Amino acid sequence: MLDYSALRAVAAVVQTGSFEKAAGVLHVTPSAVSQRVKQLEERLGVVLIARGNPCTATQKGEWLCRHMENVGMLEGELFEHLPALVGPGEVRQRVTLNIATSADSLGTWFVAAVSNFAKSSPYLLNIAIDDEDHTAEWLQKGRVIAAVTSLEKPIQGCRRVSLGTLRYHATASPEFVARYFAEGVTPEAIASAPALTFNQKDRLQGRWIRQALGEDLTYPTHWLPSTQGFLEASLAGMGWAMNPIQLAREHLETGRLVELIPGTPLDIPLYWQINRLAADRLTELTREVTLVAKHRLLR
Amino acid sequence: MLDYSALRAVAAVVQTGSFEKAAGVLHVTPSAVSQRVKQLEERLGVVLIARGNPCTATQKGEWLCRHMENVGMLEGELFEHLPALVGPGEVRQRVTLNIATSADSLGTWFVAAVSNFAKSSPYLLNIAIDDEDHTAEWLQKGRVIAAVTSLEKPIQGCRRVSLGTLRYHATASPEFVARYFAEGVTPEAIASAPALTFNQKDRLQGRWIRQALGEDLTYPTHWLPSTQGFLEASLAGMGWAMNPIQLAREHLETGRLVELIPGTPLDIPLYWQINRLAADRLTELTREVTLVAKHRLLR
Numbered sequence: 001m002l003d004y005s006a007l008r009a010v011a012a013v014v015q016t017g018s019f020e021k022a023a024g025v026l027h028v029t030p031s032a033v034s035q036r037v038k039q040l041e042e043r044l045g046v047v048l049i050a051r052g053n054p055c056t057a058t059q060k061g062e063w064l065c066r067h068m069e070n071v072g073m074l075e076g077e078l079f080e081h082l083p084a085l086v087g088p089g090e091v092r093q094r095v096t097l098n099i100a101t102s103a104d105s106l107g108t109w110f111v112a113a114v115s116n117f118a119k120s121s122p123y124l125l126n127i128a129i130d131d132e133d134h135t136a137e138w139l140q141k142g143r144v145i146a147a148v149t150s151l152e153k154p155i156q157g158c159r160r161v162s163l164g165t166l167r168y169h170a171t172a173s174p175e176f177v178a179r180y181f182a183e184g185v186t187p188e189a190i191a192s193a194p195a196l197t198f199n200q201k202d203r204l205q206g207r208w209i210r211q212a213l214g215e216d217l218t219y220p221t222h223w224l225p226s227t228q229g230f231l232e233a234s235l236a237g238m239g240w241a242m243n244p245i246q247l248a249r250e251h252l253e254t255g256r257l258v259e260l261i262p263g264t265p266l267d268i269p270l271y272w273q274i275n276r277l278a279a280d281r282l283t284e285l286t287r288e289v290t291l292v293a294k295h296r297l298l299r
Numbered sequence: 300m301l302d303y304s305a306l307r308a309v310a311a312v313v314q315t316g317s318f319e320k321a322a323g324v325l326h327v328t329p330s331a332v333s334q335r336v337k338q339l340e341e342r343l344g345v346v347l348i349a350r351g352n353p354c355t356a357t358q359k360g361e362w363l364c365r366h367m368e369n370v371g372m373l374e375g376e377l378f379e380h381l382p383a384l385v386g387p388g389e390v391r392q393r394v395t396l397n398i399a400t401s402a403d404s405l406g407t408w409f410v411a412a413v414s415n416f417a418k419s420s421p422y423l424l425n426i427a428i429d430d431e432d433h434t435a436e437w438l439q440k441g442r443v444i445a446a447v448t449s450l451e452k453p454i455q456g457c458r459r460v461s462l463g464t465l466r467y468h469a470t471a472s473p474e475f476v477a478r479y480f481a482e483g484v485t486p487e488a489i490a491s492a493p494a495l496t497f498n499q500k501d502r503l504q505g506r507w508i509r510q511a512l513g514e515d516l517t518y519p520t521h522w523l524p525s526t527q528g529f530l531e532a533s534l535a536g537m538g539w540a541m542n543p544i545q546l547a548r549e550h551l552e553t554g555r556l557v558e559l560i561p562g563t564p565l566d567i568p569l570y571w572q573i574n575r576l577a578a579d580r581l582t583e584l585t586r587e588v589t590l591v592a593k594h595r596l597l598r
Contacts, residue, residue: 016499017499017500018499024515024517025517054499054500094493094519096522103525106523106525106528107525107527107528111523111525111528111531111532111535111537112531112535114532114537115531115532115535115536115537116535118493118521118537118538119535119536119537124493124519124520124521125521125522125523126521126522127521127522127523127524127525127528128524129524129525194417194423200315200316200317200353201316201353216323218323218324220393220423221423222417222423222424222425222426223395223424223425223426224405224410224424224426225426225427225428226402226405226406226410226426226428226526227525227527228406228526228527229405229406229410229426232410232411232414233410233413233414236410236411236414236415236418237414237418238410238413238414238417238418239417
C-alpha cells in the first residue's frame with residue numbers, strides 16, 4: 001500500500017520549498033522528512049524532488065502532489081461524517097489547491113473570485129501565474145488542478161467552462177502619442193516607439209499590430225513583468241502597452257491614457273478548465289470563478 | 300578578434316526567447332542566427348544558449364550578454380561623436396539594460412524611477428523580478444547590471460547606494476481580524492488564520508511573527524505571487540499579509556485594513572547595487588532611482 005507519511009512529506013517539501021520548513025509544518029525533524037522522501041524515491045526508482053533553493057517537484061513528483069490534494073479533499077469529506085477520526089490534540093493539515101491563472105486575470109478579476117471561495121472553504125490556495133496561452137500546460141503536466149486559460153480545446157480529463165472575454169486596448173499617455181505617433185500609427189512609428197512587453201511569452205503587442213496594421217512588424221520594447229507596473233509605466237509615458245480595459249477605463253475617460261488607434265480593442269476569450277476528479281468536490285470554486293467572470297469580463 | 304555579429308545574435312536570442320524572433324530583430328534569416336550562434340559555441344567549446352521555449356542564456360551566455368550591453372553603451376557614446384558611423388538606411392539597435400528588483404519595490408516606487416530614466420534615455424529596459432533577498436544573486440551571476448536588493452554588503456565589482464527603508468505592516472480586513480484574532484494575536488490564532496505568502500522565497504510573514512511574538516511559528520498560508528493581488532486579497536478577507544505602507548496607508552486610514560498588532564511595522568532596508576563599468580555611463584539611472592527612493596521610502 002501507499003506510504004502516506006512519505007507522500008505527505010513530499011507534498012510538504014514541494015509546497016514550502018525546503019526540507020526544514022516541511023519539517024516545521026509536519027511537526028517532525030528535517031531528517032525524518034528527508035528519510036521518508038528518500039525511501040519513497042528509492043522504492044519507486046524515480047526522483048520526486050529536485051533538490052535546490054527552493055526544492056521543486058519533478059514531473060513525477062507533481063502527479064504525486066496532485067494525488068495528495070485529491071486524497072485531502074476526500075479526507076475532508078470523511079472527517080465531516082466521522083469527526084472522531086481526528087485524534088485528540090491532533091491538528092488537521094489543511095489541503096492546498098494549486099491553480100494557475102494569467103497575471104492580467106489576477107490583476108483584474110480573479111482575486112475577487114478566489115477570495116470569495118477561500119473565505120467559506122477549508123482549503124488553502126496556491127495561485128501560480130503564467131501567460132494565458134501557457135496555463136493549460138500546467139494542467140496537462142499535472143502541476144495544477146484548475147486553470148484560467150485561453151485554450152478553448154478541452155484538456156483531457158478536465159471540464160471546461162467559458163468565462164467571457166478579456167478586452168485589451170493599445171494605450172499610451174497623450175505626451176507619448178504626441179512624441180511618437182504624431183503622424184499616426186505607421187510602420188515607421190511602430191519601429192521607433194518603445195512598447196512594453198510583459199515577458200517573452202507575451203505576444204499581445206504583436207497580435208494587436210497585425211490586427212490593426214495588417215502586417216507583422218518588429219518594435220523596440222521595454223520588458224516589465226507586472227500588470228500594475230504596465231499600467232503605471234504607460235501612464236508615466238515609458239511606452240505603449242496592451243492594458244486590460246478594467247484597469248485602463250478610468251484613465252481613458254480622464255484622458256491620462258489614449259488609444260493609439262481609437263476603437264481597436266484586442267479580445268482574448270478565456271476558459272476555466274478544471275480536473276474532473278476535483279471538479280465534483282469543488283463546485284463552489286467553479287461557481288465563484290464563473291460568477292465573478294460574468295460580472296467583470298465581456299460576454 | 301570577437302565576432303560581433305555572432306555575439307549580437309546570442310544577445311538577441313536571449314532577449315526575445317527564440318531564434319525566429321531574434322532573426323526578425325536583426326533583419327536576417329533564422330538559419331543565419333542559428334549558424335552564428337552555433338559557430339561561436341563550437342569555437343568557444345561552451346553552450347551559450349539553453350534551447351527551449353523560451354530560449355535562455357546559460358551562465359556563460361549571460362556574461363556575453365552583459366558584455367554586449369556594455370559595448371552597446373560605449374557605441375552609443377561613439378555615435379554621438381561620429382554619427383556618420385551609422386550607415387545610410389541602417390537602423391541602430393537600441394541597447395537593452397537588464398535590471399532586477401523586488402515585486403514590492405516595483406509595485407510601490409520603482410516604476411516611477413525607471414519611467415523617468417527611460418523617457419530621456421536611448422536605452423530600453425528589461426526589468427526582472429525576484430525576492431529582495433535574491434536580486435543580488437542576479438548581479439553576482441552577471442544576469443543584470445544593476446539591482447534593488449536588501450543586501451547591504453557591497454557586491455564585488457559593484458557600487459552600492461543606500462535607498463532607504465521599505466516599511467511593511469501586518470494587515471487584514473476588520474472582519475478577518477474579528478474572525479481569527481478576537482482573542483489577540485496568540486500562537487493559537489496564528490496557527491489557524493491563513494496568511495498570504497508571495498512565494499517560497501518570501502519570509503516576511505515569518506519575520507514579523509518572530510519580531511512581534513518572539514518565536515518562530517508555523518502558519519497556514521495561501522500563495523499569491525502578486526503585490527497588488529496581496530493587497531486586494533487582504534482587503535477581501537482572504538488572509539492576513541505583510542503589505543507595504545505605500546499601498547496599505549489609505550486603507551488603514553479608512554479602516555478597510557487594520558494592523559494585527561498596532562504599531563508593529565517590519566522595516567526592510569534597500570540598496571541599489573550597480574556594476575562599476577556600467578555605473579559611469581548610467582549616472583542618470585542611479586540619480587533617478589535614488590531621487591524617487593528618497594521621496595517614497597523611509598530614511
